[in-house]
Amino acid sequence: MEDNKVYRASTFAPVNIAVIKYWGKRDTKLNLPTNSSLSVTLSQDDLRTHTTASCSASFASDTLTLNGQPQDISTPRTQACLRELRSLRKDLESKNSSLSQLSSLQLKIVSENNFPTAAGLASSAAGFAALVRSIANLYALPASPTELSRIARQGSGSACRSLFGGYVGWNHGSAADGSDSIAYEVAPADHWSDMRAVILVASAEKKDVSSTAGMQATVGTSALFKARAETIVPQRMEEMEEAIRKKDFAAFASLTMRDSNSFHATCLDTDPPIFYMNDTSRAAVRVCQAINETAGRTVCAYTFDAGPNAVVYYLAADEAAVAGTFRGILGEKTGWEGSRGEKVEKAGQVPENIAGSVETLQKGISRVILTGVGDGPRQTEEHLC
Ligand SMILES: Nc1ncnc2c1ncn2[C@@H]1O[C@H](COP(=O)(O)OP(=O)(O)OP(=O)(O)O)[C@@H](O)[C@H]1O
Numbered sequence: 001m002e003d004n005k006v007y008r009a010s011t012f013a014p015v016n017i018a019v020i021k022y023w024g025k026r027d028t029k030l031n032l033p034t035n036s037s038l039s040v041t042l043s044q045d046d047l048r049t050h051t052t053a054s055c056s057a058s059f060a061s062d063t064l065t066l067n068g069q070p071q072d073i074s075t076p077r078t079q080a081c082l083r084e085l086r087s088l089r090k091d092l093e094s095k096n097s098s099l100s101q102l103s104s105l106q107l108k109i110v111s112e113n114n115f116p117t118a119a120g121l122a123s124s125a126a127g128f129a130a131l132v133r134s135i136a137n138l139y140a141l142p143a144s145p146t147e148l149s150r151i152a153r154q155g156s157g158s159a160c161r162s163l164f165g166g167y168v169g170w171n172h173g174s175a176a177d178g179s180d181s182i183a184y185e186v187a188p189a190d191h192w193s194d195m196r197a198v199i200l201v202a203s204a205e206k207k208d209v210s211s212t213a214g215m216q217a218t219v220g221t222s223a224l225f226k227a228r229a230e231t232i233v234p235q236r237m238e239e240m241e242e243a244i245r246k247k248d249f250a251a252f253a254s255l256t257m258r259d260s261n262s263f264h265a266t267c268l269d270t271d272p273p274i275f276y277m278n279d280t281s282r283a284a285v286r287v288c289q290a291i292n293e294t295a296g297r298t299v300c301a302y303t304f305d306a307g308p309n310a311v312v313y314y315l316a317a318d319e320a321a322v323a324g325t326f327r328g329i330l331g332e333k334t335g336w337e338g339s340r341g342e343k344v345e346k347a348g349q350v351p352e353n354i355a356g357s358v359e360t361l362q363k364g365i366s367r368v369i370l371t372g373v374g375d376g377p378r379q380t381e382e383h384l385c
């Protein structure tokens with residue numbers, strides 16, 4: 001091996017927003033969930049993590065830098081990912097002596113998120129998916145996205161779904177070692193490519209209760225949680241997969257909204273209660289209901305993660321009715337500039353009976369992000385170091 005040679009590989013990885021939520025672990029060390037979940041991968045043209053993984057005999061220790069700030073790389077979750085990836089590389093090296101011994105070199109990982117970190121915009125999902133994918137590329141691992149999803153899950157549960165594009169399931173699995181708790185493609189992005197999303201960013205602040213802490217408080221104290229994990233979600237997973245296969249937006253939307261509500265109900269049922277949605281979030285729910293009522297059919301579906309931001313899914317054909325209404329209300333906010341936002345036709349009047357919600361939304365939303373379903377991680381020659 002050449003002394004001091006720097007080996008590197010870079011990737012972009014997407015954010016995913018669940019429509020059937022992961023909430024609760026049966027094993028906190030391995031991030032094994034109590035229920036399966038399903039998400040839509042969002043386009044990396046709008047939201048993405050960019051990560052470069054490099055290794056060299058000249059590096060003194062493993063390091064991780066996120067948005068220019070050194071991060072603690074010694075956390076058990078990051079260490080679990082690095083250990084698994086190094087071990088796969090070591091296996092390759094032991095079978096082929098002509099391979100450079102990269103598994104014994106220190107890693108330098110540099111990453112940038114083009115959206116607020118830890119604001120409920122699934123930064124840990126894109127972040128760990130990018131970390132795992134970039135190191136797998138650096139090590140030239142023949143591992144499939146499914147195998148890498150098993151590793152990324154140990155970084156952050158929802159990260160396993162960001163190894164795939166399109167519509168992605170995560171099977172809760174039953175093996176104690178987590179070998180069957182992996183992500184799978186329900187349908188690629190081009191199966192239902194006209195799925196769009198407008199994200200209403202309510203707050204770019206760091207949240208009070210992390211997903212990790214919040215979900216275990218729910219597991220420990222919520223009486224509703226058991227029914228959700230054992231009965232409600234298994235049934236919804238089947239219905240959601242069918243809705244996606246048939247491209248049935250009304251069914252997709254109804255399941256998405258009900259599952260978001262069910263997840264937030266278990267948060268409220270936690271002792272002490274956890275509030276991720278706020279007045280702004282509830283105003284977004286009312287506006288979505290009004291949009292659907294005005295259209296006379298279901299044209300949009302809201303969902304909320306562990307934070308107040310609304311993600312509103314809709315189909316391209318209903319852009320004027322959905323994004324157009326939000327443009328009418330939030331047209332002054334950041335996010336409408338550029339060809340995509342400017343193309344959104346402002347819809348007509350919003351019903352008078354939701355004037356209060358409209359005002360709350362105007363006060364509480366700082367920016368919007370227009371996006372849609374997208375593909376999985378992309379290798380790139382643009383290196384960050
Ligand atoms: N690009 C990245 N590379 C490595 N780790 C990252 C990256 N981006 C985020 N993370 C890790 O994820 C953490 C944020 O995760 P957290 O679950 O708190 O928020 P979130 O993912 O934005 O929200 P949520 O998952 O609830 O939607 C960061 O503190 C950091 O440790």
Ligand SMILES: C[C@@](O)(CCOP(=O)(O)OP(=O)(O)O)CC(=O)O
Nearest residue numbers: 018021022156157158211212305306
């Ligand atoms: C509400 C959610 O976004 C929760 C995501 O939780 P994380 O994947 O961030 O949790 P950890 O596994 O502890 O890292 C729902 C979802 O994405 O399915």
